[in-house]
Amino acid sequence: MYVNTKDILEKASKEYYAVPAFNINNMEFFHAILDGALEKRAPLIIETSEGAIKYAGNGDILKGARYFVELVRLFADSVDIPIALHLDHGKHFEYIIAAIKAGYSSVMIDASEEPFEENMKKTKEIVKIAHAAGVSVEAELGQLAGVEDNVSAEESVLVDPQQAKIFVEETGVDFLAPAIGTSHGAFKFKGDAKLDFERLKTVKELTKRPLVLHGASSVLPEYVKLAEEYGADLGGAKGVPEEELKKCVELGINKVNTDTDLRIAFIAGLRKYLKENPKEFDPRHYLGAGKKLVKEVVMNRLEFLGAAGKA
Ligand SMILES: O=C(COP(=O)(O)O)NO
Ligand SMILES: [Ca+2]
Numbered sequence: 620m621y622v623n624t625k626d627i628l629e630k631a632s633k634e635y636y637a638v639p640a641f642n643i644n645n646m647e648f649f650h651a652i653l654d655g656a657l658e659k660r661a662p663l664i665i666e667t668s669e670g671a672i673k674y675a676g677n678g679d680i681l682k683g684a685r686y687f688v689e690l691v692r693l694f695a696d697s698v699d700i701p702i703a704l705h706l707d708h709g710k711h712f713e714y715i716i717a718a719i720k721a722g723y724s725s726v727m728i729d730a731s732e733e734p735f736e737e738n739m740k741k742t743k744e745i746v747k748i749a750h751a752a753g754v755s756v757e758a759e760l761g762q763l764a765g766v767e768d769n770v771s772a773e774e775s776v777l778v779d780p781q782q783a784k785i786f787v788e789e790t791g792v793d794f795l796a797p798a799i800g801t802s803h804g805a806f807k808f809k810g811d812a813k814l815d816f817e818r819l820k821t822v823k824e825l826t827k828r829p830l831v832l833h834g835a836s837s838v839l840p841e842y843v844k845l846a847e848e849y850g851a852d853l854g855g856a857k858g859v860p861e862e863e864l865k866k867c868v869e870l871g872i873n874k875v876n877t878d879t880d881l882r883i884a885f886i887a888g889l890r891k892y893l894k895e896n897p898k899e900f901d902p903r904h905y906l907g908a909g910k911k912l913v914k915e916v917v918m919n920r921l922e923f924l925g926a927a928g929k930a
């Protein structure tokens with residue numbers, strides 16, 4: 620059934636497990652993710668960036684938002700696991716309003732690059748509008764480095780836990796993404812991953828809200844290797860080890876944004892299939908090869924984050 624993201628996350632926050640939020644840009648990724656969540660009997664959060672909405676709408680923002688709502692609701696209404704659709708990294712009013720109008724479960728207002736007061740002001744505005752429409756809201760404090768669509772910052776600025784307390788109380792935001800050292804994309808760390816667990820623990824204590832980890836892909840070596848075997852060039856790719864993610868969940872992370880891991884799995888499956896099947900040109904076959912590996916990654920992630928069986 621199609622639900623509000625807040626319903627999924629409040630339960631996760633109470634029981635200290637996490638639900639991955641999987642980014643999609645097209646139908647194939649959605650089907651692969653849905654199949655994985657059904658098999659694992661897990662709640663499912665699907666999320667789309669502004670770029671994904673523009674892509675699906677062929678340039679028309681409202682059409683793109685409605686495309687994803689229709690696609691997700693079509694299946695959500697006929698299965699017995701809870702499914703939510705979330706606007707990821709909403710930075711432009713036009714996309715946030717389109718997502719609310721189209722029927723998204725929740726929206727992120729990402730004004731984390733702005734000064735604290737400005738971030739608070741923008742978030743308050745969106746919370747008022749979204750809550751009036753029964754839509755829940757995510758915001759971000761601190762900055763992640765790395766790139767994601769049109770979101771990039773030179774280096775990460777970690778969240779100030781005292782500010783986080785003021786922020787959630789002032790804005791009424793439903794769930795918060797504290798920057799604790801991760802970054803978007805496949806090249807997250809020069810050396811070893813270093814997340815500020817103490818800071819995360821304090822944010823949870825002070826805010827008592829469901830928390831979101833951005834830039835949470837593990838960049839799984841076996842999939843990087845497979846993609847490279849068939850011609851990909853991903854040298855230096857490094858993600859957040861699964862053990863570190865589990866620690867984040869123990870400290871109160873409940874939504875784990877995962878995009879890069881699915882992209883790497885897909886391209887590995889696609890490259891291998893194309894190389895091994897030079898005569899093939901049916902998109903359902905070669906895209907199907909990508910889907911297969913995406914489903915594997917989805918099921919593994921649902922399992923180790925503790926979402927499996929929680930539907
Ligand atoms: O934060 C993310 C995804 O991060 P990754 O690049 O680590 O998958 N989406 O909002
Ligand atoms: Ca941001």
Ligand code: NA
Nearest residue numbers: 707708727757
């Ligand atoms: Na988000």
Ligand SMILES: [Zn+2]
Nearest residue numbers: 767833834876
């Ligand atoms: Zn993100």
